[in-house]
Amino acid sequence: MNHSSSAAGLAGVVAGETALSTVGKAGQGLTYRGYSIEDLAEYATFEEVAWLLLRGELPTSRQLTEYGQRLQSLRTLPAALTDILERLPAASHPMDVLRTGCSVLGCLEPEDDGRSGLEVADRLLAVFPSMLAYWHHFHTSGQRIETASDDISIAGHFLHLLHGSPASETHRRAMDVSLILYAEHEYNASTFAARVAASTLSDFYSAITAAIGTLRGPLHGGANEAAFDLIDRFESADAAERGVLDMLDRKVKIMGFGHRVYRTCDPRSVIIQRWARRLSVEAADTRLYTVSERIDAMMKREKNLFPNLDFYSASAYHFLGIPTRYFTPLFVFARTAGWAAHVLEQRANNRLIRPGADYIGPESKTFVPLHQR
Ligand SMILES: CC(C)(COP(=O)(O)OP(=O)(O)OC[C@H]1O[C@@H](n2cnc3c(N)ncnc32)[C@H](O)[C@@H]1OP(=O)(O)O)[C@@H](O)C(=O)NCCC(=O)NCCS
Numbered sequence: 001m002n003h004s005s006s007a008a009g010l011a012g013v014v015a016g017e018t019a020l021s022t023v024g025k026a027g028q029g030l031t032y033r034g035y036s037i038e039d040l041a042e043y044a045t046f047e048e049v050a051w052l053l054l055r056g057e058l059p060t061s062r063q064l065t066e067y068g069q070r071l072q073s074l075r076t077l078p079a080a081l082t083d084i085l086e087r088l089p090a091a092s093h094p095m096d097v098l099r100t101g102c103s104v105l106g107c108l109e110p111e112d113d114g115r116s117g118l119e120v121a122d123r124l125l126a127v128f129p130s131m132l133a134y135w136h137h138f139h140t141s142g143q144r145i146e147t148a149s150d151d152i153s154i155a156g157h158f159l160h161l162l163h164g165s166p167a168s169e170t171h172r173r174a175m176d177v178s179l180i181l182y183a184e185h186e187y188n189a190s191t192f193a194a195r196v197a198a199s200t201l202s203d204f205y206s207a208i209t210a211a212i213g214t215l216r217g218p219l220h221g222g223a224n225e226a227a228f229d230l231i232d233r234f235e236s237a238d239a240a241e242r243g244v245l246d247m248l249d250r251k252v253k254i255m256g257f258g259h260r261v262y263r264t265c266d267p268r269s270v271i272i273q274r275w276a277r278r279l280s281v282e283a284a285d286t287r288l289y290t291v292s293e294r295i296d297a298m299m300k301r302e303k304n305l306f307p308n309l310d311f312y313s314a315s316a317y318h319f320l321g322i323p324t325r326y327f328t329p330l331f332v333f334a335r336t337a338g339w340a341a342h343v344l345e346q347r348a349n350n351r352l353i354r355p356g357a358d359y360i361g362p363e364s365k366t367f368v369p370l371h372q373r
Pocket of ligand 1 (some may be wrong): 327
């Protein structure tokens with residue numbers, strides 16, 4: 001029996017303040033520092049959005065160029081880190097690889113060596129794609145890749161490293177938009193974990209490591225991988241309809257649907273769906289996108305549930321040639337901008353985050369010494 005008066009999962013609880021984003025607020029929708037997600041996904045680049053989140057204003061053209069060059073110069077991995085990436089098992093979960101890589105970098109380039117939080121944030125934004133690509137190539141083909149590249153954008157850089165050749169402009173921009181959509185989302189579970197760690201005055205790397213560990217689960221970041229596994233198992237839209245109906249009958253949750261805060265639609269989903277459709281046409285796909293649309297329609301009909309960002313991201317990423325197990329790591333590349341901005345915001349006006357709990361255990365008991373039990 002639940003005696004608690006607290007909100008399960010802290011649903012609806014306002015746990016603090018932020019100037020970074022609004023999520024599902026009436027009349028505002030999703031905004032980053034006041035700019036609508038629709039405008040950012042249409043007109044901005046991910047680097048521009050990262051600057052906005054971390055520095056508070058949109059960059060000038062010159063600032064953006066210099067920022068791109070700066071991030072580009074921070075992509076190289078220290079030898080001690082590549083050494084450890086090589087020693088990790090090939091079967092490791094890629095999220096464990098990034099979590100470990102982040103921790104290792106915290107030992108090699110600690111914040112208290114005179115680095116500012118902002119410097120660590122930029123380094124992590126620049127280095128996570130290199131880390132994943134290095135580990136990937138070493139463990140799939142034994143290659144020790146060069147992690148520097150001419151690509152200015154993080155999206156182009158990662159796709160280039162992963163595939164070994166520069167991405168087409170459509171693919172690069174599709175990934176860039178996806179990074180913008182995933183960059184920030186208020187007090188979601190992983191961001192909250194980062195803020196809790198930051199509130200103890202811990203270091204930047206610890207906060208980001210906590211966030212990566214929290215993002216890994218299928219109720220949060222892991223949903224895009226689970227959504228792809230679902231879509232990919234059906235040969236046709238009709239088979240998907242039968243299969244998903246059966247899952248709903250068995251009360252199985254359909255990954256990529258529903259949201260804690262949004263009630264009628266996820267504004268990010270509309271944008272990534274357009275990209276998924278465009279990429280599916282380009283790839284002459286006649287199955288995945290059709291299956292996705294059918295599942296979307298029947299979830300609306302059967303449960304009045306809508307797709308969240310993870311659902312159509314799954315097929316978009318597939319068309320970009322990204323292996324399914326890297327979907328959540330891509331979320332890390334993007335959300336590092338939001339996490340880092342929240343850590344800086346928490347530090348700027350810190351108070352230890354330490355909520356209370358309703359006690360539901362036994363009444364006071366008399367202690368029985370060990371020899372009498
Ligand atoms: C995101 C999520 C965790 C939000 O959870 P929540 O706010 O705690 O909502 P609940 O899990 O309590 O769901 C409320 C109701 O909708 C149903 N529901 C919610 N999401 C569902 C889904 N994806 N598939 C089927 N039913 C779902 C629940 O079963 C529940 O029904 P009930 O009241 O009959 O028990 C939840 O929607 C979910 O698990 N979605 C799938 C995972 C996912 O896509 N995560 C990424 C989020 S961006």
